[in-house]
Amino acid sequence: MTMQRRQFAEHAAGSLTALSALGALGSLATFGTGCAQRPAAALPGKAPVLPALRLAPSQLATERHLAQRLAVSAMDGPQASPHLVDVQLELDRDSLRLAGFALGQRVLLVQWDGRHLEVQRHPRLPQEVDVARVLRDMMLLYWPADAIRAALPAPWAFVEVPYQRQLLQAGTEWLRLSWQGDLACDSRIEILNQAERYRLVIESRPAGAPA
Numbered sequence: 001m002t003m004q005r006r007q008f009a010e011h012a013a014g015s016l017t018a019l020s021a022l023g024a025l026g027s028l029a030t031f032g033t034g035c036a037q038r039p040a041a042a043l044p045g046k047a048p049v050l051p052a053l054r055l056a057p058s059q060l061a062t063e064r065h066l067a068q069r070l071a072v073s074a075m076d077g078p079q080a081s082p083h084l085v086d087v088q089l090e091l092d093r094d095s096l097r098l099a100g101f102a103l104g105q106r107v108l109l110v111q112w113d114g115r116h117l118e119v120q121r122h123p124r125l126p127q128e129v130d131v132a133r134v135l136r137d138m139m140l141l142y143w144p145a146d147a148i149r150a151a152l153p154a155p156w157a158f159v160e161v162p163y164q165r166q167l168l169q170a171g172t173e174w175l176r177l178s179w180q181g182d183l184a185c186d187s188r189i190e191i192l193n194q195a196e197r198y199r200l201v202i203e204s205r206p207a208g209a210p211a
Contacts, residue, residue: 047195048169051156052132053139056114057095059147064091064184065207070100075197082199085125088207091142098134100125110135137191137200140165141177 066089073082085107090097100108107122110131119131140148145160152158159166167175174195181187186209189202 047197048174050136050167050174050193050195051152053136053143053148053151054112054114054117055139055143055147055151057091057112058093058114059143060091060093061144062091062184063093064089064142066090066204067207067209068205069203071201071203073199075194075199082201089138090207091138096135096138098138133193133196137177137193140167140175141189141191142183 066087068087068089070085070087071082072085073080084102086101088097088099095111095113098108098110099106100110102125105122107125108131109118109120111118112135117135121131140158145158145165148158155170157168157171159168163179165177166173174193176192177189178192179187179189183189183204184206186205187202189200189204191200191202193200
């Protein structure tokens with residue numbers, strides 16, 4: 001294990017001030033599906049269980065070291081302020097390392113090396129921030145499309161077009177990831193999850209960059 005990885009949690013704590021200064025990077029552009037796919041919200045019946053993903057970091061082609069702000073909100077029920085979590089995310093071919101902060105303290109630490117998942121979670125972290133969902137969404141966003149497709153069971157499909165990715169079951173879209181900017185640099189990402197009924201907005205920039 002490298003010195004960078006051993007010291008990740010300690011160094012991540014020092015970036016909280018910069019993370020708190022993150023602002024909105026602009027409204028997310030609307031992207032069409034490009035296909036005659038029905039929106040999941042219009043379909044009757046019970047939503048499917050989305051497939052879990054545990055893709056190996058060795059499949060990554062690009063390293064990323066990002067400071068992010070995650071805003072999670074439910075699609076159903078009364079309007080409420082989203083839950084905010086500031087994140088330091090490191091991705092390389094050895095592991096995924098994610099440290100989350102809220103209200104001035106670390107609330108989540110996740111490390112995944114393709115074999116072992118280590119999680120440290122503050123008991124007061126809202127349940128909407130689900131580790132399995134966070135991992136799956138990060139993999140759907142950053143892992144190569146071919147690796148995702150190879151891991152999906154039938155009849156699930158994964159579609160990638162510029163600035164958008166979609167997870168579909170039998171032609172129906174259940175999860176969409178859209179973004180503005182460069183995923184390796186400054187970007188604003190929106191994840192609409194129709195199956196689990198939540199919206200996740202991620203403001204992202206390189207770790208250590210001026211706010």
